[in-house]
Amino acid sequence: MTELNPHATIALHPASCTSCMLCVRECPDWCITVDAHSEPDEDAPQYSNARRQSMKNVLDEFTIDFGKCMWCGICIDVCPFDALFWSSTQMPAATSREELIFDVNQLAASLPDARRNDGSPAPQIDEPPSGRRKK
Numbered sequence: 150m151t152e153l154n155p156h157a158t159i160a161l162h163p164a165s166c167t168s169c170m171l172c173v174r175e176c177p178d179w180c181i182t183v184d185a186h187s188e189p190d191e192d193a194p195q196y197s198n199a200r201r202q203s204m205k206n207v208l209d210e211f212t213i214d215f216g217k218c219m220w221c222g223i224c225i226d227v228c229p230f231d232a233l234f235w236s237s238t239q240m241p242a243a244t245s246r247e248e249l250i251f252d253v254n255q256l257a258a259s260l261p262d263a264r265r266n267d268g269s270p271a272p273q274i275d276e277p278p279s280g281r282r283k284k
């Protein structure tokens with residue numbers, strides 16, 4: 150029986166991503182892109198003396214170019230919001246360069262086999278942000 154590679158690919162939990170761009174800046178190969186927009190945060194505390202509405206980032210797209218990725222894991226290590234994980238999901242064989250660029254849905258599809266570095270399971274697509282910050 151073939152053993153699963155726990156670092157076969159990278160999974161993203163989109164709801165946990167705050168579009169902070171830390172992984173984009175720290176990736177040594179520039180293989181991550183993040184697109185996001187701001188919108189009013191209805192869940193934020195409403196203060197009577199607030200001068201402006203609280204805003205939050207909303208993720209529009211997140212891609213990893215596995216044609217450039219060197220599986221260093223820096224993006225996973227630096228994400229402060231528990232949104233990126235190693236996954237043992239095998240990547241399908243690519244027939245073109247473009248197929249190596251995974252979008253947010255493809256990255257989320259690897260969540261069922263994803264684990265945190267401490268071995269605990271990653272949050273799944275229908276779960277809210279874990280709110281967990283790395284120590």
Ligand code: SF4
Pocket residue numbers: 175176177178179180181213217218219220221222223224225
């Ligand atoms: S594993 Fe390394 S090279 Fe690949 S996307 Fe993450 S930081 Fe970039």
Ligand code: SF4
Pocket residue numbers: 165166167168169170171172173183227228229230231232233
């Ligand atoms: S570091 Fe984490 S929260 Fe920040 S943009 Fe990357 S995946 Fe999203």
